Amino acid sequence: xxxxxxxxxxxxxxxxxxxxxxxxxxxxxxxxxxxxxxxxxxxxxxxxxxxxxxxxxxxxxxxxxxxxxxxxxxxxxxxxxxxxxxxxxxxxxxxxxxxxxxxxxxxxxxxxxxxxxxxxxxxxxxxxxxxxxxxxxxxxxxxxxxxxxxxxxxxxxxxxxxxxxxxxxxxxxxxxxxxxxxxxxxxxxxxxxxxxxxxxxxxxxxxxxxxxxxxxxxxxxxxxxxxxxxxxxxxxxxxxxxxxxxxxxxxxxxxxxxxxxxxxxxxxxxxxxxxxxxxxxxxxxxxxxxxxxxxxxxxxxxxxxxxxxxxxxxxxxxxxxxxxxxxxxxxxxxxxxxxxx
Amino acid sequence: xxxxxxxxxxxxxxxxxxxxxxxxxxxxxxxxxxxxxxxxxxxxxxxxxxxxxxxxxxxxxxxxxxxxxxxxxxxxxxxxxxxxxxxxxxxxxxxxxxxxxxxxxxxxxxxxxxxxxxxxxxxxxxxxxxxxxxxxxxxxxxxxxxxxxxxxxxxxxxxxxxxxxxxxxxxxxxxxxxxxxxxxxxxxxxxxxxxx
Numbered sequence: 455x456x457x458x459x460x461x462x463x464x465x466x467x468x469x470x471x472x473x474x475x476x477x478x479x480x481x482x483x484x485x486x487x488x489x490x491x492x493x494x495x496x497x498x499x500x501x502x503x504x505x506x507x508x509x510x511x512x513x514x515x516x517x518x519x520x521x522x523x524x525x526x527x528x529x530x531x532x533x534x535x536x537x538x539x540x541x542x543x544x545x546x547x548x549x550x551x552x553x554x555x556x557x558x559x560x561x562x563x564x565x566x567x568x569x570x571x572x573x574x575x576x577x578x579x580x581x582x583x584x585x586x587x588x589x590x591x592x593x594x595x596x597x598x599x600x601x602x603x604x605x606x607x608x609x610x611x612x613x614x615x616x617x618x619x620x621x622x623x624x625x626x627x628x629x630x631x632x633x634x635x636x637x638x639x640x641x642x643x644x645x646x647x648x649x650x651x652x653x654x655x656x657x658x659x660x661x662x663x664x665x666x667x668x669x670x671x672x673x674x675x676x677x678x679x680x681x682x683x684x685x686x687x688x689x690x691x692x693x694x695x696x697x698x699x700x701x702x703x704x705x706x707x708x709x710x711x712x713x714x715x716x717x718x719x720x721x722x723x724x725x726x727x728x729x730x731x732x733x734x735x736x737x738x739x740x741x742x743x744x745x746x747x748x749x750x751x752x753x754x755x756x757x758x759x760x761x762x763x764x765x766x767x768x769x770x771x772x773x774x775x776x777x778x779x780x781x782x783x784x785x786x787x788x789x790x791x792x793x794x795x
Numbered sequence: 796x797x798x799x800x801x802x803x804x805x806x807x808x809x810x811x812x813x814x815x816x817x818x819x820x821x822x823x824x825x826x827x828x829x830x831x832x833x834x835x836x837x838x839x840x841x842x843x844x845x846x847x848x849x850x851x852x853x854x855x856x857x858x859x860x861x862x863x864x865x866x867x868x869x870x871x872x873x874x875x876x877x878x879x880x881x882x883x884x885x886x887x888x889x890x891x892x893x894x895x896x897x898x899x900x901x902x903x904x905x906x907x908x909x910x911x912x913x914x915x916x917x918x919x920x921x922x923x924x925x926x927x928x929x930x931x932x933x934x935x936x937x938x939x940x941x942x943x944x945x946x947x948x949x950x951x952x953x954x955x956x957x958x959x960x961x962x963x964x965x966x967x968x969x970x971x972x973x974x975x976x977x978x979x980x981x982x983x984x985x986x987x988x989x990x991x
Contacts (some may be wrong), residue, residue, distance in 0.1 A: 501960055502865045653853040658841055685926050709869035 471718035478599065484612030484622035484702040487786060488682075493607055493614040496682055499592040504598070507586040509553035509564075514649040515541075518637055521645035524656075525526035527634035528665040532559065532567055532574040533643070533734075534628050535757050542633065543567070545664060547646055548574075550654040552595055555583040563626060568595035568608050568679065569661050571780035572671070572693060575608055578624040590634040592783035593679040597658065609784050610778065625772040627759075631734045632665075639733055640757060681783035685792065690779035696788070697773030699723075703785035705778070707792035711737055715750030717791055718743050726771060728791070729753065729760045736775070740768040818907035819987055828899030830892040837868055839883045847876040860886055867891060890963070898904035901986045905978035912982075915987030 472586045486493075516524070521542070525531070530545035537559025548554070548567040564584040567574045570593040577584070579599075587598040587605055605615030605639050612622040630638070637642060646657045662669020669675070673689035688694070695706040701722050711717060712735075717728040725743040730736075733755050744764040754761045759770075782788060834840040851874040853859075863871045869887035979985075 503863060506864045508862075508864070651854070651882060653851065653874050655838075655841055655843075655874060655883055657843055657845070657847075658838075658881070660838060 456777050476682055477626040478711060479578045479580060479583040480618065480621045481624060482618070483697045484610060485700060485703055485785070486610065486612060486620075487784065490612065490614040490619050493591050493610065493682075493760050494605065497589045497605075497607075497614075498679065498770050499594055500588055500590045500679075502586075502588045504588050505585050506588055506781060507550070507552050508652055509555055509583070510551050510646070510650045510652075510654075511555045511583060511639040512651060513554055513643040514647045516647045518641060518643050518645060518717050519575050520647075521633070523644070525633040526646065527632065529633045530664045531631065531633050531636050531645075532565060532628050533631055533636040534563070534565060534576055534626070535640065536563070536626060537561070539755065540636075540643035542634070542643050542645045543784070544641075544646060544656075545569075546656050546659060547648060547650065547654075549651070549657065549659050549661070551650060552599060553584050555579065564597075565588055565628060566595065566608050568593075569659075569670075570594065572608060572630075572691065573774055573780065574628050574630045575611065575613065575774055576628040577623040578626060579623075579624075590679055592681045592780055593677055593778055594784070609780060614619050626775070627770070627772055629734050629736050631736060635734050637757075641686045644670065654657050668736070677779055681779060681788035683783050685782045685786070686778070687782075688778040691777045693704075693775045694778050694781055694790075695728075695773055696769050696781045696785070697739045698785065699771065703781070705781050705785075705788045705789040705790045706737060706773075707790065708737075708775075708790065712792045714793070716747070716794075719789070719791055729758060729769070737773060739771040740765060741771055742768065744768065804970045814911060815908075815988075817902055818911070821907060822900040822904035822986070825903040826896035826898075832895035833889070833892045833895055834882075834888065837888060839871070839885060839888050841881045841883075843879050843881050848876045848878070850858065851975040867964045895967065895971070896977065898968065901975050902971055902978070904986050905975060905983035908983050909978060909981055 464692070487611045494520055508663055518623075518747075521544075521568045525544055525546075531542040532545065532548060534541050539558055541553055541556070541558065543565050545567065547643075549569045554565045556565055562579045562581060562583075564577045564578065564579045565574070566584065570590065573594065573630055574648045582599050582601045584597045584606070587596045589596040589605070591607050591614075592609070597608055598604065598616075599606065599618070604613040604618035606613050606618075606623060610622075611625055613619045659669075662675075664669045665673055668678075668680075671691060673692040675691055691710060695708055695711065697704055697706075699721065704719055704721075704726070706717065706728055711728060712729045712732075715730050719726040719728060721741075724741045727740045727747065729738045730750070731738060738759045746764050748762045750763050752762060831840065853872055853874075855872045859870055860872060864870060869885045871883040871885040871888075873884040875882045875884060
């Protein structure tokens, strides 16, 4: 009888693990250069304990007009447009919290930002919430989910420890841009307010400044923590736009993209169309490349990015800006689109 | 130091009473300055680019106040912007800074007292070094977000040892306590008192 009850308990636990996966959308095809466990072995404490950097779990909002008294035009924000709603998350607030567990259009989402790697990514979280573990790998924030205590390096978006090891979070597109650019594209945007439930000096960034560019964020400045792979092709903190598929990682030189407007990358399985968005100064990636590729001048840019009949039905591929050293540390086999062979 | 007290200059004389009062004042000033420096190092005190006059009050629940944002760094309950000075008010950080200030003040007082009597009994270099060594770790223990202060300064390779940084504050307290005990063994008077 004792053995039978143990078996029943094991079955029940296995069942609950499945429930976790249902509540938090996951997939099984993350791009990993190493075995997941290796990333955990290479991780180290950043100093604060688990949740010492508190996520914002009950966000409060300002109108764009109210946000104007807090943000300067060139301050950085992380923007999300989803289900017809536009939201901006000021970098000056996220630098102190790194994760906002939000709900947009009825979907639970986590908007995450790692100041040390300059990366902003959004994830579907279901009913689960993400928190800051206090550990770093390749200087990048390692998140943990509060249901299963799995650990997720933000750039990998894949669990490297815990029940979800080897699985990946479903990403949503977030835009790393300036307040002026986001406000122009989304005049009715709401903005995360400083009523975060915590007291911080949100007018001060402990690492430096993006407006003007100072301290840790200067491209030539050094990084703090050790990395798994190094490469001197670009200054360590230079921002590239990166996207990855199940087979490869691609880094796009942002100056090159600004010059060209459109780029086509021939991947091992599919081709990718990369479009520069001059309004937000970011990139959008689609696959496959349409037969009649429109010129950049023919494109219009709306709330959801580039618009053109030829782009309809194409699969958008998520991408994000990142400091070069961090991108390379995670993806040493990365393709670089720079226009230079 | 056997026989030291009998060979000391009479401390009860007006000259030495004045010197003793000055030592107490200097010690208090040093303690206060160190407390401010500590609060600045842990980022509770900072200077803003823009002048602002505002008091923001957050949660004052004990559970919130006891929450650690880094080892020995506690959550704030209010943010006071007074012109260009911004003070994140955390009761427990304030208590720690007061403890450090008291230790620094007693150490400085002890050092000055022993220094005044140096002709009779030179202060051993080890005692001074212990006291001075105790001043530094707490100032480096401060941290912001992902990285301790020392790491933010940008010393290469140091971040790999970030896990050891929580020990800096206890190290400071321990060194300052040891140095104070050493001073007392050398005959330094209690804080606020002259040599008997």
